[in-house]
Amino acid sequence: MKTLLWFLVFVGVSNALDCTQIPAGGIVPRHNATIPAGAKEPVLIPPNFNCLYNIKVPAMVYARVVLENGLNGNNDQITVTNEQNAKTFINSRSGKYATFYVFPNTLTSFLVSTKSVNMHSSFRMVVDYYSLNNATVTYLDNPDMQYSRLYTLQAEIGWSPRTIVAKERMSISIAYSGWTPYDNLYNFFLIEGDLENPLAIYRMTQFLYQNYISKGNKVTVLGLDNTFSRSSIVFVPLSQAQQYDSYTAASGYMNLNQVDIDATVGEKKKKIVTMISMRDYVMIWKMEKTSNPDCVLKAITSPPTSESKVLLDFSVETQFPTNITRPSFCIIAENCAASIQFIVL
Known part of the structure; x- marks a missing residue:
């Protein structure tokens, strides 16, 4: 039986x-x-x-x-x-x-x-x-900078994908929060083209620590899971990024983070880091830089142009911590190296 x-x-x-x-x-x-x-x-x-x-x-x-x-x-x-x-x-x-x-x-x-x-x-x-919701469309000018906080791209909690249309190819970077292991970008995607006609699909983890250069002038970004990311994705025209030896991005979340920028090397001796805050508030905790006489190290409004406003001149400011109350800005370094510790609140 x-x-x-x-x-x-x-x-x-x-x-x-x-x-x-x-x-x-x-x-x-x-x-x-x-x-x-x-x-x-x-x-x-x-x-x-x-x-x-x-x-x-x-x-x-x-x-x-x-x-x-x-x-x-x-x-x-x-x-x-x-x-x-x-x-x-x-x-x-x-x-x-x-x-x-x-x-x-x-x-x-x-x-x-x-x-x-x-x-x-x-x-x-x-x-x-x-x-999926239909994607929202944003146009990228030149000079210009656009960014999306990744949590605003998550389909599972009701957000819409975002399509960026530029006049040329784009340099795209991740402003990673450093909130490991919780801020996992595996289910965030970048598409060459749009959702109706995708030319290629990438996971954002593939360019977490290096810029992605778009193949064309249109990309779409979205997330599929419901984890609350504290990171952002930043878009600039490629010709704008090519004016510098590197054009990267950084962020954080309630933790002490650090940006190391060395503009003593490279053909142009100029580098940019775009800073993205979560709540429009970045505390510069500590700064150390080389003593080159022709050093330029400043926090300026983004995108970096001759008309950018200086938010903080690190060659003058010696009292830290100090605050920058903006959702985004750039740190520009010329002919010097620096380590900047910061907290994004």
Whole structure:
């Protein structure tokens, strides 16, 4: 009798795990689906199982996939491959839950595989579908600077994507908060072009510590998860950035952060750091600089032009801490190196 019961259970599980995909009619915003279909809890995986589940979404729709991990065998594994062919491996040592976001008009695959020994592994995927708002459009002049605080791009909490249209290519940088490990930019994206006609898709983690130079004059940025990022993304015309040896960005969040800027090297001996605050308030805590007689080290209004207002001249100001009460500004350095400690409040 026990043998018969086990046979019936095994047949039921095998039938549930027959690689059935979510049908096109089931991909509906504000609805969800499960894999296996109709599963209310993780389902046992038979030995020697090998199935590729594809989660695909159309344009202007994205998916959140919560993977419930019940793998037990050392060799049982779920391989997740995203839109950029990057792989994540889930096994018995991974957490019980893992969340993945599927970008609009792309596919993420989940390869579920077990070996010959039955370790009573199990899994379930819950897939929620959401529609994107239409993107807002901002035009970038020259000279100019535009920025977005990343939390204002997050679709899951109701914000809209943002499309930046320039007169030329752009230099794009991340003003990272340094609030690790909580400020994780993995589910923030930059698209060459717009959502209707994307030419390329990048995750912002790919250019966290170096500028991204756009291929054309239009990019779109958005986030898919609901984490509250304290970082920002900054856009300037490429020809404006090319007037300096480097044109980067920085930010922070309730913590002591530091900018190191060395304009004693490079062809032009001039560098720019765009500072972005969260609450229009930056405290300059401490500053150290080299004593070059021709050193220029100032905080000025952005974008940097001959008409920029000087907010703080570091060659004159010696009393620290001191405050700059602006949402954004630039630190310009010429012919000297400096380390500036600051707190963004």
